[in-house]
Amino acid sequence: MDKQDVVVIGAGVVGLAIARVLAMAGRDVLILEAEGAIGTQTSARNSEVIHAGLYYPKDSLKAHLCVAGNRMLYAYCQDRGISYQRTGKLLVAVDETELELLDRLSAAALANGVQDLSRLSASQAEALEPELSCKAALLSPSTGILDSHGLMLSLLADAEAKGAVLALKSAVTGGRVCEGGIILAVDGSEIEAALVVNSAGLGAWAVARSITGVPEDSIPPCHFAKGNYFSLTGKTPFKRLVYPVPGHAGLGVHFTRDLAGRARFGPDVEWIESIDYKVDPKRAEVFYEAIRSYWPGLKDNALEPGYAGIRPKLQGPGDPQQDFWIGAPLPGLIALYGIESPGLTSCLAIAEHVARMAA
Numbered sequence: 001m002d003k004q005d006v007v008v009i010g011a012g013v014v015g016l017a018i019a020r021v022l023a024m025a026g027r028d029v030l031i032l033e034a035e036g037a038i039g040t041q042t043s044a045r046n047s048e049v050i051h052a053g054l055y056y057p058k059d060s061l062k063a064h065l066c067v068a069g070n071r072m073l074y075a076y077c078q079d080r081g082i083s084y085q086r087t088g089k090l091l092v093a094v095d096e097t098e099l100e101l102l103d104r105l106s107a108a109a110l111a112n113g114v115q116d117l118s119r120l121s122a123s124q125a126e127a128l129e130p131e132l133s134c135k136a137a138l139l140s141p142s143t144g145i146l147d148s149h150g151l152m153l154s155l156l157a158d159a160e161a162k163g164a165v166l167a168l169k170s171a172v173t174g175g176r177v178c179e180g181g182i183i184l185a186v187d188g189s190e191i192e193a194a195l196v197v198n199s200a201g202l203g204a205w206a207v208a209r210s211i212t213g214v215p216e217d218s219i220p221p222c223h224f225a226k227g228n229y230f231s232l233t234g235k236t237p238f239k240r241l242v243y244p245v246p247g248h249a250g251l252g253v254h255f256t257r258d259l260a261g262r263a264r265f266g267p268d269v270e271w272i273e274s275i276d277y278k279v280d281p282k283r284a285e286v287f288y289e290a291i292r293s294y295w296p297g298l299k300d301n302a303l304e305p306g307y308a309g310i311r312p313k314l315q316g317p318g319d320p321q322q323d324f325w326i327g328a329p330l331p332g333l334i335a336l337y338g339i340e341s342p343g344l345t346s347c348l349a350i351a352e353h354v355a356r357m358a359a
Contacts (some may be wrong), residue, residue, distance in 0.1 A: 004030050006358055007184060007193040008359075009172055009207055011035075013041035013148065014339055015199035016155040017351035022197075023162035025355060030193075031164060032186060034171035034203065039152045042201050043344065045277070045309030047229075047256045047267070050074065050084065050144040051342040054091065054117070055246055061324040061353075063112040064341040069349035070142060073151075076348060081221040082150045083259050089143035089241040090125055092134035094293040098245045099136055105245065106138055107309040116141050131237040133296050143241060147259060148344060155347075172200075177213030182330035184211070195358055198335040202275065202312050208335060218329030220337050223316040227267020228279045229306040230287050235294055244294060253290040264306055265291055271317050272310070279305035314338040326350070 008019045011033035021031045028057075036040070041095050050073055056062035077084040093102045102119075109117055118139040120128075125137035156166060176186040181194040200207045205222045208214050236257055244252035257263050265287055284303045314322035314337060324346075325337040334357055336350070343350070 001183070002189065002191045004028065004191050004193045006030070006033060006195045006197065007191060008197045008199055010198070010200040010203070011038040011166060011168075012040055012041065012199070012201050013152050013155070013344055013347045014043075014201075014336065014350055015135050015197070016159065017347040018197055018199055018354050019164050020155045020159040020162075020260060021351040021355045021356065023159045023164040026328075027195075027358075029159065029164040030191070031159070031166045032170045032172060032184075033166065033168050034200075035307055036169050039149065039154060040165070041131055042309060042311065042340070043148060043152060044095065045307060046148070046341065046344060047254070047264075048145050048148045048258065048344070049241065050146055051345040052089075052116075052140045052142045053112045053114050053342070054105055054111070054138070055139060056108075056342075057323075058108065058110065058111040061326060062342060062346070065324070065346035065349040065353060067113045069342070069346035072222050072348040073146070073345060074144070077146055077151070077156075078144050080154045082147055082154055084144055084146035085259060086142070086144040087257075089140040089243060090120075090129065090132065090134075091138040091140065091245065092125065092132065092241045093136045093245060102136055102138060114142070129238050129240060129242065131295055131297055132242065134294055140295055145241070145256065145259060155231060172207050173210060174212035177211065177330060177332070182211060182248075192333060196333050197338070197354060197358075198333065201339065202310060204247060204312070204335065204337050213330070215329055218335070220314050220328070221316070222324050222337070223313045224272050224275065225311045225313050226270040226276070226308055227311060228270060228283055228308045229264050229266035230279070230284055230303040231306040232263035232265065233302050233304060234299070237297065238263075242294060242337070244290070253287055255291070255295070263333045265303065266306070267309065275310055277308045277310070279308050281305050311340040312338055319351075324350075326353060334358060
């Protein structure tokens with residue numbers, strides 16, 4: 001049986017960030033990834049946005065780790081030459097009923113330590129973005145976009161420079177808790193690890209349930225929320241990102257763009273039972289209505305199916321919003337569940353949080 005100091009399960013952006021910080025602390029790290037490449041699921045199927053920390057309850061992990069992660073991520077990208085743009089974002093109220101919610105979001109962001117928001121009138125916001133239509137807006141200058149794949153490659157390079165090893169196509173199919181840590185079954189062999197970090201994203205629940213001895217009551221509920229994106233044909237309408245006020249399960253059908261300037265809209269929220277990345281073209285009908293609430297100039301037939309991502313959520317339809325779940329259900333195991341947005345922004349801060357738990 002192979003023996004290992006640390007096994008990190010999952011080579012998404014959070015798993016790679018955790019492997020990096022543990023390797024830099026002198027731990028002997030093995031990264032197990034079930035797929036044939038790094039970051040092929042949630043980490044590669046999102047808006048690639050660096051969030052500022054506007055939406056999350058005060059003192060929550062999401063609030064704390066997003067605000068800290070925002071600063072850390074910009075500094076890391078600058079230091080490593082990873083492509084990013086500090087685009088700024090307009091969070092817009094499109095009718096009078098949303099003005100109070102805009103005020104509450106501003107107060108929540110301030111409570112979270114976000115100091116740079118500006119409240120704009122409709123005329124001020126529309127002067128910045130002439131294609132925009134709104135009643136008022138919040139300007140978040142510290143929101144931006146980045147090359148998420150470039151980030152993951154850099155995190156992996158840092159980890160490997162400190163001795164970490166990545167094993168692709170290495171799914172954890174079972175395991176058991178033992179006196180010295182946890183024994184994992186991987187491709188017909190067994191690995192005994194003093195510390196296992198379950199950062200398997202969408203697969204974190206299945207991994208946990210495959211390991212005999214992990215308490216069932218330590219595994220939270222799991223719900224999959226699919227987010228569909230549509231690409232815009234034609235000229236990009238905005239320089240900044242544009243978000244409506246958030247809905248129950250997501251941040252609304254917002255406008256983002258990639259580093260090349262190509263526009264996309266999404267995600268919506270589609271509750272699903274199993275992983276499916278197909279985008280139904282018929283969903284564009286709802287997108288047109290949502291987008292025209294803040295961009296009336298959207299033309300018919302200007303949207304085409306883009307891609308979809310799946311968010312691992314701890315709450316289901318109609319349930320209260322839930323925080324990240326990062327815990328140590330037993331000695332030798334640290335588990336992460338519900339790492340959705342702002343997981344990308346928070347990755348470096350999450351990694352440091354886990355490293356403190358592992359110390």
